[in-house]
Amino acid sequence: MLSLLCFFGIFACKGPDQQRYTLEGSVILLDSINVPETDRELEKIIMEYRESLEADMSKVLVYSEHVMERGSPEGKLNNFVADLVFDIGKEIYQPDDGKSIDFCLLNYGGLRVPLPKGEITNERVFELLPFENEMVVITLTGERTGELFQYLAASERGMPVSGIKLKIKDKKPHEVLINGQEFDINKSYKVLTSDYLAGGGDHMNFFLQPVNYELLGKRIRDAIILHMQRVHAEGKKISSELDGRISVVN
Amino acid sequence: MTLKNIDRRTFVKTTMLGGFALGAGIPFWASGNNDVSHLCILHTNDTHSRIDPYPSNDPNFPMMGGYARRAALISQVRNQVEHVLLLDAGDIFQGTPYYNIYGGEPELRLMTKMGYDASTIGNHEFDNGLDGLERVLPYAGFPFINSNYDFSQTILNEKIETYKILYRGNLKIGIYGLGIELEGLVGRNLYGNTVYHDPIKVAQRMEMILKEEHHCDLVLCLSHLGYKYETGKVSDVVIAGKTRYTDIILGGHTHTLLDPPAQIENAAGKIVYIGQTGYAGVRLGRMDLYFNKNSGKIFVESNTTNILKYQDV
Numbered sequence: 001m002l003s004l005l006c007f008f009g010i011f012a013c014k015g016p017d018q019q020r021y022t023l024e025g026s027v028i029l030l031d032s033i034n035v036p037e038t039d040r041e042l043e044k045i046i047m048e049y050r051e052s053l054e055a056d057m058s059k060v061l062v063y064s065e066h067v068m069e070r071g072s073p074e075g076k077l078n079n080f081v082a083d084l085v086f087d088i089g090k091e092i093y094q095p096d097d098g099k100s101i102d103f104c105l106l107n108y109g110g111l112r113v114p115l116p117k118g119e120i121t122n123e124r125v126f127e128l129l130p131f132e133n134e135m136v137v138i139t140l141t142g143e144r145t146g147e148l149f150q151y152l153a154a155s156e157r158g159m160p161v162s163g164i165k166l167k168i169k170d171k172k173p174h175e176v177l178i179n180g181q182e183f184d185i186n187k188s189y190k191v192l193t194s195d196y197l198a199g200g201g202d203h204m205n206f207f208l209q210p211v212n213y214e215l216l217g218k219r220i221r222d223a224i225i226l227h228m229q230r231v232h233a234e235g236k237k238i239s240s241e242l243d244g245r246i247s248v249v250n
Numbered sequence: 251m252t253l254k255n256i257d258r259r260t261f262v263k264t265t266m267l268g269g270f271a272l273g274a275g276i277p278f279w280a281s282g283n284n285d286v287s288h289l290c291i292l293h294t295n296d297t298h299s300r301i302d303p304y305p306s307n308d309p310n311f312p313m314m315g316g317y318a319r320r321a322a323l324i325s326q327v328r329n330q331v332e333h334v335l336l337l338d339a340g341d342i343f344q345g346t347p348y349y350n351i352y353g354g355e356p357e358l359r360l361m362t363k364m365g366y367d368a369s370t371i372g373n374h375e376f377d378n379g380l381d382g383l384e385r386v387l388p389y390a391g392f393p394f395i396n397s398n399y400d401f402s403q404t405i406l407n408e409k410i411e412t413y414k415i416l417y418r419g420n421l422k423i424g425i426y427g428l429g430i431e432l433e434g435l436v437g438r439n440l441y442g443n444t445v446y447h448d449p450i451k452v453a454q455r456m457e458m459i460l461k462e463e464h465h466c467d468l469v470l471c472l473s474h475l476g477y478k479y480e481t482g483k484v485s486d487v488v489i490a491g492k493t494r495y496t497d498i499i500l501g502g503h504t505h506t507l508l509d510p511p512a513q514i515e516n517a518a519g520k521i522v523y524i525g526q527t528g529y530a531g532v533r534l535g536r537m538d539l540y541f542n543k544n545s546g547k548i549f550v551e552s553n554t555t556n557i558l559k560y561q562d563v
């Protein structure tokens with residue numbers, strides 16, 4: 001069986017350095033045809049891990065009204081995640097200066113899979129947000145906040161945001177509202193984001209050297225699970241709308 | 251009958267002492283037989299915690315992959331070929347709840363069972379921070395090799411190999427490792443005081459050490475730089491073109507499927523082979539190297555050890 005498939009995809013290289021060796025390379029697909037058996041000993045070890053994991057992962061957290069996918073400049077999944085992370089962030093944040101969080105910015109690349117209609121399992125949420133990212137509140141100067149909007153306007157991908165309304169013209173911010181108020185470059189702003197982005201991830205360099213950096217001590221995924229459990233306990237389903245929070249104008 | 255079986259004849263190890271062969275009495279290069287030394291390199295990359303096969307409703311890879319299936323294929327190859335190298339090019343971690351819950355412990359335990367010889371470090375190996383990686387490293391019965399991250403100011407100090415020399419029969423194989431720029435890709439709080447160095451310079455230094463100081467027969471690079479970028483950012487293709495002694499680059503990160511391996515001309519006009527197997531462990535890469543008996547090698551016994559060394563004729 002194996003020898004048969006190795007014959008496939010084989011090639012012989014007769015390059016200039018063939019004085020030393022010939023090399024044949026191939027890539028073997030690990031399906032049940034090429035490799036009908038699995039390793040028993042490994043299966044046994046995997047079983048130990050799988051059993052405890054499965055019990056945990058197959059739990060249904062909540063039901064969804066519809067499919068939620070990420071999108072650009074906005075998407076249902078972008079809005080769903082950003083809104084609830086913003087809500088939970090505001091709930092747990094205890095500011096020293098009495099000022100609450102102005103808005104929330106996450107990243108498109110961080111939303112790994114869509115949410116289906118119907119059952120949302122724990123596993124699905126882990127697949128949506130596999131990274132162990134923590135919620136962080138970053139205080140930015142007005143100038144840096146301006147760079148943030150320039151970044152959003154220039155980005156090819158729709159970044160999940162909550163608490164702002166951004167109109168983009170020619171890849172530049174055209175109109176920016178924060179919590180319904182016009183953006184003021186002379187003010188500082190508190191932005192809820194992930195520690196990954198706060199560390200300059202996705203080239204969000206405006207987050208580097210902030211006025212203040214406050215870890216909320218909660219993972220983004222945990223916030224989402226918490227929200228879903230609450231919605232479910234209320235006998236409701238999760239849903240999300242497109243509301244034009246980021247739009248491109250001519 | 252396949253090529254594999256035809257070439258399975260075992261290589262006759264000939265030890266030279268003072269220029270005379272022991273045992274058979276005839277140096278192998280003069281013995282007139284057609285024996286070749288056969289090395290089989292098996293490799294994976296970006297397996298991303300896919301311990302179980304994909305579920306049956308997966309649109310791309312239904313029921314494919316999985317560690318237990320990979321292990322079965324590896325055993326099959328080991329039964330057929332005497333000299334096997336099993337390597338990974340990084341991003342072992344992250345992608346299924348196994349990683350989120352167990353932090354990489356099962357991945358490393360199972361890879362050890364499969365007999366991995368080495369891996370390099372992908373960007374996702376930092377996902378639970380340096381402490382997260384340090385905690386599970388004891389489960390890996392194989393070394394992690396990286397040559398361009400300086401971990402000396404971190405808890406990984408002396409826990410990662412700069413390069414490694416492995417022996418298979420009479421072959422001496424030097425392996426170095428290259429990791430991708432972490433800034434902007436991995437959170438700073440995760441990689442901490444790890445310092446990134448230019449992979450091109452490091453690759454050139456490593457291959458010199460492995461070839462000229464250690465006289466390796468084969469120089470391998472385990473890379474998590476990515477195969478190729480439009481922007482000209484450093485990649486496996488760039489490394490191939492800027493090096494002279496690196497024979498093979500086993501890559502990752504860009505989830506590229508190279509079947510057959512790519513062939514890139516190096517700085518000395520020779521061919522470098524680059525392998526990458528896609529992602530999620532649904533494929534196993536295989537390279538079979540048949541060393542030519544006319545490769546110009548004389549095996550001599552080292553003065554200080556019993557390890558076979560060669561000199562170019």
Ligand SMILES: [Zn+2]
Pocket residue numbers: 341372373374474502503504
């Ligand atoms: Zn990677």
